[in-house]
Amino acid sequence: MDGVPRVPEQWDPEESVALRFSVLGPVRAWRGAQALPTGSPQQRALLAALLLREGRTATSGELIDALWGDDPPSQALAAVRTYASRLRKILSPGVLVSESGGYAIRLTDASGGGATLDLALAQELAADAEKAKSRGDLCHARALLNKTLSLWDGEVLASVPGPYAETQRTRLQEWKLQLTESRLDMDLEQGCHAEAVSELTALTAAHPLRERLRELLMLALYRSGRQAEALAAYADTRRLLADELGVDPSPDLQELQQRILRADPGLAEPSAPLAPETAAAPVRPAQLPATVPDFTGRTSFVSELCEVLASAEGRVMAVSALA
Incomplete structure (x- = not known):
């Protein structure tokens, strides 16, 4: 039109x-x-x-x-x-x-x-973040997820009555938690473990039975040099799951605890850089400077050398050493 x-x-x-x-x-x-x-x-x-x-x-x-x-x-x-x-x-x-x-x-x-x-925009941004992650561009994917999560404004469908609203409220809050876990996972992969600890501590308190959050918290603590606290977080998780549900922690959580106990080097460093790789710097020549054609600034020494050479007069060439 x-x-x-x-x-x-x-x-x-x-x-x-x-x-x-x-x-x-x-x-x-x-x-x-x-x-x-x-x-x-x-x-x-x-x-x-x-x-x-x-x-x-x-x-x-x-x-x-x-x-x-x-x-x-x-x-x-x-x-x-x-x-x-x-x-x-x-x-x-x-x-x-x-x-x-x-x-x-x-x-x-x-x-x-x-x-x-806003929900349609969030879905588009989340899909773009997933594509960026699949390309290995975690920095861009993380930025897109932060933008996605910023669209939430308090409780979903706040004060809206009815069974349908309640079901959708639960679904969308669960989706937000999944996106948050993905973004926190990228935070840890990009070396932001110290910054993630406080957010993960609050989230695990709000969702105490969510093992993925506990796993991320343990990893963030360990990478921040807080091994004892990471193991204490596992002990709290094990006790809570036993008391509330009568089950043991998931195999992934148990494996992480064992790796922390033996200080597995593979846990120490993130696997991705904090920022995307920049263009390679231009190659600079690493050669010695060109040879000068003659001495400069040593007029008296040059004159003396010329006299020595001239005094040979066809006889044996005089040899001079310069230091």
Whole structure:
């Protein structure tokens, strides 16, 4: 499209300003820099349910289940229609559509424009980070993961009711933890073990049964010269798993403990540089300077040498030594 309205009297200047949605925190919407009202908790739950379907249509029955589960109110269908009508008035035309007896939010219209969602951006960044990691560019992958994690803004779907929101909240928080573990693993691979200890200590306290975090903490402590604390972290983990679940630590965690006990040299150093390799410096010549054609600055010595050589007068050549 060339940006010229087809029918001037139908053109709305607000249509040219992109919509933005967020679900990695409170459910919110903006038109440009202007925050839009998203209504009651149930109306935000409807908006979140549609956004998280990534453009797929949700039937009225699915939306009723998402908002109220097995105990919907008697006027649940009318409520869903009311929420959808209110959202349609708030959003740009063509974003919330009705089709096949349900509703959908179209983040991209036929011309390629439309709205953006923080979750979709996070998925793109995470995919790019995985590609960078597969190429061996851990520095760039780590930066992309940090950018991905910065999109979270507190609790996912904060204050949004309903069983669907609860399920999605758990799923997205788990995904965030997986991304955090991947980024911390890259931190350790790039020599940032001392900086990672404090973050890992807080995360293991918040998620005490997550063995991957315990493993990373032990490695970060060991590489920071804190072998005794790394072994103490393993002992705490073993005791906690036995008390809470009646199980032993995973084989990976047990192997790490044994490697720490014997001070395995393979644990001491990261396997990747902190920064990407720079271009090789140009080769500089390493040769001696060129020979000078004659002596300089020693006029008296040159004169004396000339007299010695001239005094030979055809006889045996005089030999002189210079130091």
